[in-house]
Structures are given as C-alpha cells and as structure tokens.
Amino acid sequence: MALTTTSGSSAGLRFACQPGCTRCCEVRGFVYLTEADLLQAAAHCGLTPAEFERRYVYRTRHLLRLRKPRGRECHFLHEGGCSLHPAKPTQCRLFPFWPELVEDLTAWRDTARSCPGIGMGPLVQIGTALETADGMRCAYPTIYGSR
Ligand code: SF4
C-alpha cells in the first residue's frame, strides 16, 4: 500500500475540518450507529434510548441507521451544524479517516473534491490515520467484516 497525500507527502494525510462546513452531512448516504452511539445520542437529546430509536433509528437484523427526513439527508443537520455534535455517530466522528479512504489514495483524493478539509491542517501520521480507520472496522463489523 502506497499512501501519499493531496499535498504530496508519503508520511501521512492532511486533514482539518473547516469551520462552518457541513458538506459531508449533505452527501447522499446512510449514517450507521453502534449501540453505544444510540445510547449517547439519546442521552444528548434527553430521550430514552427506546424513544430515540423509535423516532430516529431504523434497525435491521445487523445494522442500525438514522432514518432520513423527507428531502434531507439527516434529521440532526441544522443551520448551525450538527445538533448531535458531542454525541454524533462513530462514522461522522471518524470521517474522513474511513478504511476505504485511508487505504486508497484515489478515493482519498476523490473525496477531497467534496471535503474541503482534506489536504488542510497538520500532517496526520499514516499509522495514526490507519488506527483511526480501524475504529470504523471495530464499530461496524457487519459492514467491514469481523477480523
Ligand atoms: S466535508 Fe470535510 S471539512 Fe466539511 S464538515 Fe465534513 S469533514 Fe469537515
């Protein structure tokens, strides 16, 4: 695996989330939760886990994901940003350090077109980036496959 950055170093990846940006929350797709994510998000909203799940979560046999409101990608995206911010789901917290991006230079560069934070900020050592991406594998074994 050869990894370089949009800024050309092979030592790691540059990323700094940009203030006021919410572009990744507007990309079409699903937001998956862990059981711990559900508990934290419910507490943050002042709801019981059961009530939070009833209102906002779609549960399948192997996965939990946020329901989408009509015509929008996420219930929790408001003008000021993510209203779940301190308790947002793992995939939101770890983006863009997802295995499919960190381990694939082309995908990382493609994502930079929609995420203005990629290529910005301090260099994140590649080992650290891969460790963070491992957090995704641990959180979502049914998506990434258990090891
Ligand atoms: S698109 Fe990138 S810079 Fe914008 S909010 Fe998401 S992670 Fe941050």
Ligand code: SF4
């Ligand atoms: S939960 Fe928050 S961070 Fe995640 S997609 Fe929704 S608004 Fe964005």
